[in-house]
Amino acid sequence: MSHSVLIIGSGFGGIGMAIRLKRAGIHDFVILEKADELGGTWRDNTYPGAACDVPSHLYSFSFERKTDWTRRFPPQREILDYLRLCARKYGVLPHIRFGTEVTEARFDSGDGHTASVWRVSTRDGEELTARVLISACGQLNRPTLPAIEGRESFTGPSFHSARWDHGVDLRGKKVAVIGTGASAVQIVPEIAAEAGRLALFQRSAPYVIQKPDRPYRRWEKALLTAVPGAYELSRARIYALYESRALAFIKYPRLMGVMAKKFRRGLDTQVPDPALRGALVPGYPMGCKRVLISNDYYPTLTRPNVDLITDPIARVTPTGVTTENGTEHEADVIVYATGFLTTDFLAPMKISGLAGRELNDAWRHGAQAHLGITVSGFPNLFLLYGPYTNLGHNSIIYMLESQFRYVMGCLRALRAADLDWIDVRPDVLDAFEREMHERLRSTVWEAGCDSWYMNAEGKVVNNWPGFTFAYRRATRRPDPRQFRARRVEPHATPGMPRTTPQNGA
Known part of the structure; x- marks a missing residue:
């Protein structure tokens, strides 16, 4: 089956891109989704307490406003809806x-008489073709389980936070939660009240600051609906506030010291016990890893039925978790809040470009894509939420909308110039890669810690080292000088065009 455009994934990236295609009059496209429902990460993560850490008015499409969000920070179910x-x-x-x-x-790439296509194979053996391939897989779609000895030997229920087993009753049970990242900070307060005992295994302490969350009042939602511009003003205010935080992440990391002092004051207030408080102080600069937000995480850790375990895990046994000091912590249920494979991007799919070169080979020293969207040697392939487009301070939806516009510009160029394919030039990609790593050196993300922003070689490949409005400006329209292209010959048979190489799109 042949299409003009094929999109992989139906999260915010895939759905938003599809809407842009339809609004541009392009209807010959298909979205391939491996699950039985749309939603991406908001479909997968249904754990107790799942919510967004970006305010609702900003964590939504600019073209589809929603004035009746229930809370300032939207819960998972509401985002999925x-x-x-x-x-x-x-x-x-x-x-x-x-x-x-x-x-x-x-x-x-065709045989000189036919147009080039992407040939896409599915798990059930079907092959589809498309002129353009768009990956909207995101960065947080492949849960990772730790390589702990004996993990498979545990006889009770165990699962990753992104594959929550709602059939498991935690009431009165001994629950072990491994990991203290963004998911754990939301999960632990929700389940601690019903668990008989909860052991939280911490490898490194996160920075957790207050979450300015509350329900929207009825009159506020009515005002946002009735008053022209009120919603847009709220969105703009939130954007400006969050964008200002980029100064501390990317320009002046010393500004993080102000936030760190506020963090310490909050920790002192919420955790009276000095020994527990000491174990919760991170040993790295604030912002180097993801800064988390919660109002009830630290108070939960002071509950009499909650234990914070900081000794390294030695092994999982059939009945619990043993730490390196020899202590076995019995457990009825184990929850792995251990994050995702964030730097593989398109894995485990096998992607082959010009001359059969595999993307894994092109990315053997780390994922790279010009503006996080195009990869040299892989024509008519576009990535959404690719390398260098994650944020530490603002909404990824804003970044995605910038990418939608850039991809649409590339599709218009293909059509207007009667091109068979376009491919970002290797020297352009190399220059962008050098620029990214030069700029990343001065950011807080390279201040001396290991994080999910880094690949196996210790290079930050996820984050955008700049303001989001600068990214929008950079992606305003594709620059023809940055691409090489193959043009369809004017006398070629319609639908079976012969092509000739061209420089520039």
């Missing part, structure tokens, strides 16, 4: 093929 609404309202649902997992995508 919002995505479902967008897919229905803009007619995207008929374009989604659920239960269709992509295993391989191969660029076929």
Whole structure:
């Protein structure tokens, strides 16, 4: 089956890109989704307390405002419902093929008489073709389980936070939670009240600051709906506030000292016990790893039925978790809040570009993509939420909308210039890669800690080292000088075009 555009994934990236295609009059596209429902990370993460750490008015599409969010920080179910609404309202649902997992995508450059296509293989053996391939897989879609000795020997229920088993009753049980990242900070306060005993295994302490969350009042939602511009003003105010925080992350890391002092005051207030408080002080500069927000995480750790375990884990046994000091902590249930494989991006799919070169080979020293979107040697392939586009201070939806516009600009260039394919030049990608790492050196993310922003070689490959408005300016339109292209010959047979190489798009 052949399409103009094929999108992999139906989270915010895939749904938003599809809406942009439809609004531009492009209807010959398909979204392949391996799950049975849309939603991406907001479909997968249904653990207790799951919510966003970006305010609701900003964590939404600019073209589809929602004035009746229940809280300042939206819970998982409400975000998923919002995505479902967008897919229905803009007619995207008929374009989604659920239960269709992509295993391989191969660029076929044609034989001189036929146009190039991406040949996409699915888990069930089907092959689809498309002129353009767009990956909307995101960075937080592949849960990672730690390589702990004996993990498979545990006889009770165990699961990753992103694969929460709602059939397991935690009431009165001994629960072990391994990991203290963003998911754990939300999970632990929710389940501590019903668990008989909860052991939280901490490898490194996170920075957790207050979450300015509360329900929206009825009159506030009415005002946002009735007063022209009120919602847009709220969104702009939140954007400006969060964007200002980039100064501490990317320009002047010393400003993090102000936030660190506020963090210490909050910790002192919430955790009276000096020994417990000392164990909760991170040993790295604030901002180097993801800064977390919660109002009830630290108070929960002071509960009499909660134990913070800082000794390294030696092994998992059939009945619990043993630490390196020889102590066995009995458990009925183990929850792995251990994050995701964040730097593999398109894995485990096999992606092959020009001359059959595999993306894994092109990325053997780390993922790289110009503006986080295009990879040299892989024509007509576009990534959404790719390398160097994650943020530490603002909404990824804003970044995605910048990418939608850039991709649409590339598609217009393909059509207007009658091009078979476009491919970012290798020297352009190399220059961008050098620029990113030069700029990242002065950011707080390279201040001396290991984080999920880094790949196996210790290079930060996830984050954008700048302001989001600068990224929007950089992606305003594709620069033809940065691409090489193959042009369709004017006398070629329609639908079976012969092509000739060209420099520039």
